[in-house]
Amino acid sequence: MSSSVPSDRPIRIDNLQFVQPGTQSFSDWQAGGLDAVHITIAYHELFREMVSKVIAWNHWFEHQPKQIFHGRSADDVHKARASGRTAVFFGFQNPSPIEDDIGLVEVCHALGVRFMQLTYNNQSLLATGCYENQDTGLTRMGREVVAEMNRVGLVVDMSHSAERSTFEAIEHSVRPIAITHANPAAWFPAKRNKSDDLLKALAESSGMLGLSLYPHHLLDGTNCTLESFCQMAADTAEKIGVQSIGIGSDLCLGQPQSALEWMRSGRWTKIRDFGEGSADAPGFPDQPKWFQSGADFNNLDNGLKAVGFNEQERAAVLGENWLRFYEESFSPA
């Protein structure tokens, strides 16, 4: 563990990253005191393709056992904390890995997957993505899959879903759901950010919001200031309660352009889709200077302090809230 992180500090969790695995990323996590990171392993992959991503991570678990291991339970976060490592939790940003087979929900849970978005940006078999013109809510299969996810302990994540679909997921799910990486639209009205009404419904159902550090979700993008971000966090805590807020940085680091194009266009279009980018700016946006890597959780701690979060509140936002959510969410019902 980095000497800059006191050994009696609270648990820290980044509940959404899509960084390229490697010793640099893992060292950054340790420097930022991250005991757990939720990593995206699928955007458009079918089941067998997703399994190849699991295998790629298994390579790193085998070869860097002093830095990381595969996290499956809240206990693993404590285990990571005690051994100075980071527990890596798997998630999907699309239900494509379950194909059209509800039986794959339980199989994915057995493989250690703990979060699954019901949609990426488009309509899925389960619900509607935030880029569609019409939002028809949960589909027939969507309702069945949410019930099965509830049963096995796979968290419903609606970060990229459209509003009605998200309200219906909150309503239909008997366990709290998550929006792992998004910000309030009241702060910055990106298509991916969420209305206050939705965030209130999320929090009232004991759901969690992971605040995003992805420039396209930030006021002023790459030039967003730490103060602006942290003031937004304070305003959000005011609206929905500090207990419902964590970090899901959406940090994309060390990924090739092809990974971004796969995220955006998958195999669903023959015409290049630019997603939140544009033809003029087709690449990954630059991160703000104060959040360049997992190590910069220390900056977030300072920034939250500066806008008035006390020690306990900072601990809650930077990890303890997600830890409580993990405790309640990952075991079979």
Added chain:
Amino acid sequence: MSSSVPSDRPIRIDNLQFVQPGTQSFSDWQAGGLDAVHITIAYHELFREMVSKVIAWNHWFEHQPKQIFHGRSADDVHKARASGRTAVFFGFQNPSPIEDDIGLVEVCHALGVRFMQLTYNNQSLLATGCYENQDTGLTRMGREVVAEMNRVGLVVDMSHSAERSTFEAIEHSVRPIAITHANPAAWFPAKRNKSDDLLKALAESSGMLGLSLYPHHLLDGTNCTLESFCQMAADTAEKIGVQSIGIGSDLCLGQPQSALEWMRSGRWTKIRDFGEGSADAPGFPDQPKWFQSGADFNNLDNGLKAVGFNEQERAAVLGENWLRFYEESFSPA
């Protein structure tokens, strides 16, 4: 638990069955006092196809939780014993589910698979099956996969493999291997039965032999007597030690003819292969009268007693030996 089985009896395990899942099979297991059964879930299936077999079993685990559950560790056998249920362990009779991808070994272990044959009857990517004319031993990939199986805790099973390949697997594996379902060729020289030299090498390396009740492996086939089978068990114990012997009945019950044809011909031939059967007798052979279902473990107990096995020896052969093997085999190295 059936009232015919005393509650203080030792652990019983059938370490190979291919029965159709259903309440009849599960009741038979309970009547026979079976705390654990190793079930074949793949003959020629590729990875994704095998996962559908896992899903089919998950259906039964969900709907018959008072009779069965998915076994993953030796502790689960005790858990089954304590709750009057049967723990079901998964295995493959062919390495087809790992395709050409060594990374799938660990993934299959994560899905709860605990045994994998390096070959079915034919040459595989890993070794040579017992029906080939030439036995070239372990392949390059075979040696790598055995090492990986050793690492993750997936047992090498050579029941259907040719002799040289089996000797090489015993030699190359750093953990004991199994022949889960076969008999000594000295008793009945079927192609699938094993030489005394091979069985001695197996036992000297702490490996296990599961004695088979499949008629094609029995002297006089369907008409084999309980006494003949149990005397063979006694002779085998004399040769290689009682600690190396268990039961792997190879019981195929309630399966349609199409399952038998899939076992024998898979997709590897366009001409129908009859395996151990023949054009005149293409179906599953009839079981001996004294071993019709899992319930007939009680007959085996009586038969072993009649040929001189004492109580401790019968307990060892009918389950405790496999339990010890499970304890040593299923965890990562």
